[in-house]
Structures are given as C-alpha cells and as structure tokens.
Amino acid sequence: MMKSKESKTSLALASRGLKLAGTVLILITLLNFILLIVPPDLGSPSWWLNLTTQIIQQGIIPLIGVAALLAGIACEVVSGAATENDTWIETIKKRTFRLSFVLGLIFLILIPGHALAALASSQQAIQRIDREANRSLEQIELQLQQQQQLYLGIIERDGEPEALLEEFLGDEPLTEDQLAQFEEFVENPESIERQIQTFRASLVERVQTRSSSAKERSRFGAWKSIARFGLTSIMLSTCYLNIAFLGRGMGKTGKRTKAKKVKRRPVTPPTAPKPKTRRAPGPPPSDDPPFMP
Numbered sequence: 001m002m003k004s005k006e007s008k009t010s011l012a013l014a015s016r017g018l019k020l021a022g023t024v025l026i027l028i029t030l031l032n033f034i035l036l037i038v039p040p041d042l043g044s045p046s047w048w049l050n051l052t053t054q055i056i057q058q059g060i061i062p063l064i065g066v067a068a069l070l071a072g073i074a075c076e077v078v079s080g081a082a083t084e085n086d087t088w089i090e091t092i093k094k095r096t097f098r099l100s101f102v103l104g105l106i107f108l109i110l111i112p113g114h115a116l117a118a119l120a121s122s123q124q125a126i127q128r129i130d131r132e133a134n135r136s137l138e139q140i141e142l143q144l145q146q147q148q149q150l151y152l153g154i155i156e157r158d159g160e161p162e163a164l165l166e167e168f169l170g171d172e173p174l175t176e177d178q179l180a181q182f183e184e185f186v187e188n189p190e191s192i193e194r195q196i197q198t199f200r201a202s203l204v205e206r207v208q209t210r211s212s213s214a215k216e217r218s219r220f221g222a223w224k225s226i227a228r229f230g231l232t233s234i235m236l237s238t239c240y241l242n243i244a245f246l247g248r249g250m251g252k253t254g255k256r257t258k259a260k261k262v263k264r265r266p267v268t269p270p271t272a273p274k275p276k277t278r279r280a281p282g283p284p285p286s287d288d289p290p291f292m293p
Contacts (some may be wrong), residue, residue, distance in 0.1 A: 029062045033058070036051055070093075
C-alpha cells in the first residue's frame, strides 16, 4: 500500500512537470515565430531565407513540447487522477493534435519556400559579386591609365631619367629592377603600353578568379542549405502529421468505445401476470361431534 501511494505521488509530480514543460516550450516557440515575422520585409530574399532558416532550426522545440504534454496526460491517467473521458483531457488532446497538424503543414510548405529563398538569395549575392568585380575592374583601368600618363609625362620632360624618377618618387629608395625598367621606358616609350597591358591582364585575371570563387561558394552554400534544411523540414513535417493523424484515429476509437458503453439493451415487453390457482375448497363442516377415542 505504501509503495502504491509513493508511485502515485511520483506519477502526479511527473505529470505536472511534463505538462508545464510542454506548455512552456510550445508557447515560447510560437512567440519566437511571431517575433521573427515582425517586421515583415516580403520583397527581400535574405529576409525570407532568415525566416525559414530560423523556423526550421527551432522546429524541434515544439515537437518536444507536444511529446512532453502528451506524456504528462498519460501519467495523469496512469496514476488514476483522471480518465481518458475527462473533458479537460479531451480538450487538451484535441488542441494538441490540431496544433501538430498546423505545424506539420507549415513545415511542409517551408520545404519549397526555403529552397526558393536560398536560390534567390544566392542569385542576389552573385549579382553583388559581379557589381563589385566590375567596380574593381574600372578602378584598375583608371589607375593603369593614370600610371601610363604619368610615365609618359616624366619621359617627355628633359633631363636624366634617374633624376626625373627620383624627383617623382622623392626619398623612396629605388631598386635596380625599377631603375632598369624606367630606363627602358625612356629609351622605348612603346614598352610602357606593353607593360600596362601585362599589368591589366594580370589584375583582371586575379579579379575574375576571386569573383568566380565567390560565386561558386555562394551556389554551393545555397544547395547545401536546401539539402540540410529541406531534409530537416521533411522530417519535422512527418513527425507532426503522424502525431496529428494518430491522435485523430485515437479520438475516433474513443468515440466508438464511448458510444458502445452508452448503448442500452433493448427493453423486453412486460409479461402478463400468471393467474393465481385457487385451491379446491375443503369438505363442509359436519354437525356430528368429533370422534374421540
């Protein structure tokens, strides 16, 4: 008897804790979902990508809350403090299964939604990379033209090449290669154009390589995000919908059982009372005196 009381107390404590934890997990997650939507920026692919990513990442939390809530109700029933036919239990179960169904549909819709958002965000990033690459190429072209004009302006001036270059560079030391190159420019000004073309090709190739690498990383990141979060969303949707349909089946079974219990037996018509049989009257009293031995 003592062990039975202790087990009922433990079940009651576990039931209360599980129900409280499940309710808090569900409410906190739903509140986070609402805060993620506000303020909306429907025209931004990055906003959609962040929204779908955050919702899918937090999708496991309400699933744990639903499981904890149902486990708490089960402990309540096992301990004998409530029955399956209690109104509050049926209400909580119905709302929990409806919430699971809604969440299952949401995560099912998020699968293509996240994929489209990831591809759109990747395309937006690629366009930004192209703009930055074009801007870098324009700056390179401008700097090379300025450098070419500067060299030509120095060469056209009268004087020793070394003195002209030192006047242009100031106190900055010159290497032998730089001095030899400048002397070549002075002797053959056409070599400046060849040198500028070499610099241009090298810098453009560097910018294009960096741009292509950034584009590949953006595309790979988009497909990696689609595979990761798409698979997670599929699993979450499957779990929620299974819980919803399982609860729906259990609800129908409970209704049938309840209907069977309420069903009454057919009333049998009352039977007519049997006529009472009368005993035959005895012999009439005699006037003779009784016999005495």
